[in-house]
Amino acid sequence: MFSATITYIIKSARRRWRRLKSLRRVDPIIHGEEVISLPPINTATGPKEFGERGLSHLEKYRRLGTLDHLTEAIECFSRALAMTPDDNPDWQNWLTKLGMTYGERFRRLCTLEDLEKSIEHSSRALASIPDGPDISDRLAILAGSYGDRFRLLGDLEDLDKSIEYNSRALAYTPYGDPAISYRLDNLAASYNNRFQRLGNLDDLKKSIGYNSSALSLTDGNPSLSYRLNNLGGSYMNRFQHLRDLEDLEKSIEYFSRATALTPDWHPDVSSRLTALGGSYDARFQRLGELEDLEKSIEHLSRALASTPDGHPGLPNRLAALGGSYNARFKRLGNPEDLEKSIEYQTRALASTPDGHPDLPARYFNYALSTLSQYDSTSDISHLHTSLHSLRTASHLLSGAPNDKFEYALKWASLASQYPHLNILEAYQAVIDLLPQFLWLGVTANQRRQKLSTTSNLAVSAACAAISSSDYSLALEWLEYARCIAWNQSLMLRSPLDQLQSSHPDLATRLETIANQLHNSTFEVQVVARWSDATTCTPEQAGQQRLRLANEYHSLLTQVRQLPEFEDFLQPVRVNKLIRAARNGPIVVINCHTDRCDALFILPGHDNVEHLHLPNFTDQKAQQARSDLETSLRYMNRGERGVRRQLEESISMDEDRLESVLSVLWNDIVKPVLDYLGYSNDVPSESLPHITWCPTSTLSFLPLHAAGDYTQSRSRVFDYVISSYTPTVTALLDNNPSIPDPDCRHLTVGQANTPGHSPLPGTTQEAAHIKARAHHLAQYSQLLDAQATTTSVLDAMEHHHWVHLACHAHQNVND
Incomplete structure (x- = not known):
């Protein structure tokens, strides 16, 4: 009777609290529990x-x-569960409540053990009754x-299960059902999280759809x-991805409406103002309208004014407002x-704890502001401060790899304008971060998207090293960045696949x-409507990030101690690259927008040699490529196997191709032959061999056919036999002097x-190849009617080498 009375009193108090939302009326009841002893554990009404x-x-x-109440709730639900037989209908109810409460304590304390218990109890509850009135x-x-x-x-x-x-x-x-809008909210948030992680626009489209339905x-x-x-946040995400101004306009519209409906006393007012201020800043960056920048400063200032000291969002709001003021100073x-x-x-930097994932962003923004100070005052100390901040932003262990790579890349760009910012150090940071940016924790789809970001990295980094007369470093950087790009574009195995x-x-x-380090939004936010607290404090998030970063570098050290993995996720050193020059010189041509240079790897030489090619740049290469394509179209020789009608707009200049070949001869090939001493050699039956390794637009131009065809002995094939390689590293794995009896050709x-x-x-041709290859490898051939598409594709699956002596079709759109 006594325990039943307590149950009745507590139920009444809870009902009255829900109706009146007055803590004064419920406090005496709750506090009364402290003076009422718990009933015996075997009491029938105990659970x-x-x-x-x-x-x-x-x-x-x-x-x-109050955390004590949450702990008491877990204890009460645990005892209720322990006292209830599993065939009792209340058993599933207490499992559900216990799983839910452990989840809430996780969001408060960020303890993985609580989260695991939440999943365990919630899964058991769901499995016990797969259907029922409270299944949703x-x-x-x-x-x-x-x-x-x-x-x-x-x-x-875990994210896929959340969506499921x-x-x-x-x-x-x-x-x-009143809950349906909340279900839509949750599903929209899950799809948005997957978009943030994988970059799949279909997920973002679904997120916007579910958000719109909830609205x-x-x-x-x-x-x-x-x-x-x-x-508004979903449209901002899509704008940042696609740069469609219409998405930005919708983002501003929805953020504005949300802010207008949020009273000044509401705990979310500062975050709403921050989002609106950020969207106005984005439109200023896009359109350059000063009015947008003024609105950004206005809303961000209001957001900061309503943010108390110690609030987790304070550093971000300080940094955003500082960035807007710097933009207005520049304007x-x-x-x-x-x-x-x-x-x-x-202030933003000072209020961000060590190890926090946003700390690199704080240092980078501070670097930009101090760089503006240098521009304004010419005080070299500000430049030194900026360099220190850029260096820190790119090297902090706690930062997300994507962010640090972006900051290092911008540092390198700034260093090209400000020599004191140390351009070689900047590019070294970029190269060091490249494997994490492109390989580890990244999906194949993301990797393809990111390749556009790094398209000019190899050539630019090598150009910086060449300008500093460090030719070995230039070759290492060029090789490393280009190898990653080639492996990805050809869908070859990544270093992680090999491991x-x-x-x-x-x-x-x-x-x-x-994968965990790539989650830049590391802190878990409380989504419950009754709280404005952040679950993991910035200090907790920072400690966890540092633990992960230290473990990551510890694992890298372990891998690099393994045989054949000494250079894992690192550039191949020049002392290995020079071994590739077995059959003659390898000529690597770095073609940059500002300059063009040849790097020589010569048999028997320990150093990388260099020749500046002052009359050629990537811009000239682009013009030569355009002229070549125009000439091929004029001669009806564009895509192999496809006949075209002549285009009236194409010039009838039959000398266009010869002009391209002459430019390549005079600006690149002849200077290279002169440097190697081949130009004065007497013709012989055995010509020396050169392997060309061109970069950038030059990769599309026929160096092997370069020459002035109006003059005698002014063509490349008069002096050398030419071959190509996409990278020097590709030649290291190929040793034709050692026959492999298991090789299939x-x-x-x-x-x-x-x-x-x-x-x-x-x-x-096939007969000559058979005569040379049949005793060196397991040789087979498909000739004439045997060479169908199906038979060739099937045979390619089982052979290491394939030699094609037939017509080819190139898909120029792929």
Whole structure:
């Protein structure tokens, strides 16, 4: 009777609290528990009483945020569960409540153990009754816990499960149910998280769709401003990805509406103002309208004014406002704006704890402001401060690899304008960060997208090293960056794939840590409407990031101690690259927008030699390529196997091709031959061999055919035999002087292809190859009618080398 009375009192207090939302009326009831002894554990009404007490403590926690109440709730639900047989309908209920409460404590303390218990209990509850009236609630709770674990550990499988359970929760929620808008919110957030991680626009499209649906169901609801803000954020994400101005305009529209509906006393007002100020700043950066910058400063100032000291969002708001003031200083030149920019950036830096993932951004923004100080005052000390900040932003262990790579790349760009910023150090930071940026923790789709960011990196870094007369470093950087690009474009095995083959456990652990480090938005935010707290404090987030970063570098050290992995994720050193020159000189031509240079790897030489080619640049190469393509179209020789009608707009200049070949001869090939001493050699039957390794646009031009065809002995093939290689490293793995009896060689020959001109030489060509190769490798061939598309593709799967003596079709659009 006594325990039943307590249960009744607690239930009544909870009902009254929900109705009146007055803590004064519920405090005496809750506090009364402290003086009422708990009933014996074997009392029949015990489980229900503990459960009701747990709910009361949980509601008190949600109202006050007092951690003791959350701990008491977990204890009560645990005892209720322990006292309830698993065939009792309440057993699943207590499992659900316990899983939910552990999830809330995780969001408060950021303890992985709590999160694992939340997933465990929620999964058991769902498995015990796969259907039922509260199935959608159980699915939503489990989805939230998996989403939390993804944000903590970065495992994509957790994110996929979060999407799966959120989708099922939505499917089980009938239309018209008040919870359906929240299900839409959660699913939109999950898809947005996956977009942020994988960059798949389809996920962002779904996120926008679900956000829009949630908004359409919200009319006069207190959640209206929340959903408007979510939709504004989704459009901002898409603008940042696609740069479509319409998305930015929608982002401003929804952020504005959300802010207008948010009263000054609301805990989210500062974050709403920050988002709106950031969107105006983005439009200023895009359109250059000063009015947008003024609005950005206005809203960011209001956001900062409403942010108390110690708030987790304070550093970000200080940094944003400092950036806007720096932009206005650059536009108007008012020294007061620069002073404010420095002030806010300094405060932002000081309020960001060590190890926090945003710390590199703070240093980078501070570097930009101090660089503006140098521009304004010519005080060299400001340049030194900027260099220190740029260096720190690119090297901090806690930063996300994407962010640090971006800062290092911008540092290198700035260093090309300010010599004191040490351009070689900047590019070294870029090269060091390249494997994390492109390989580790990155999907294949992301890697393809990122290649555009690094398209000019290899040539630019090499150009900087060449300008500093460090030719060995130039070759190492050029090779490393180009090898990564070639491996990706040809879908070859990554360094991690190679490690996975021989040391799978180590490779898996390294990839897991890399995935976690790529989660730049590391902190887990509370989404419950009753709290404005941040779950993981900035200090906790920083400590976790540092732990992961230290483990990552420890794993790299272990890998590099393994045989054949000494250079894992590092450039191949020049003392290895020079071994590639076995059959003659290798000439690497670095073709940059500012200059063109040849790097020589010569047999028997230990050093990389250099020749500046002053009459050629990448701009000249682009013009030569355009002229070559125009000439080929004029001669109806564009895409192999395709006949075109002559285009009236094409000039009838038949000398265009000869002009291109003459430019290549005079500006590149002849100076190289002169340097090597080949120009004065007497012709012989045995010509020396050169391997060309061109870069940039020069890769599309025929160096092997260069020459002045109006003069005698003024063509490259008068002096040397030419070959090409995409990288020097590719030649290191090829040693034709050592026959491999297990090597399988396939020759495909077709002299007469329907619809094409005859190729009578292919039969003789195949015979010569067979005579040379059959005793060095396992040789096979497919000739004439045997060489069908299906038979050739099948045979290629089982051969190491394929020689094609037939017509070819090139897809010029791929």
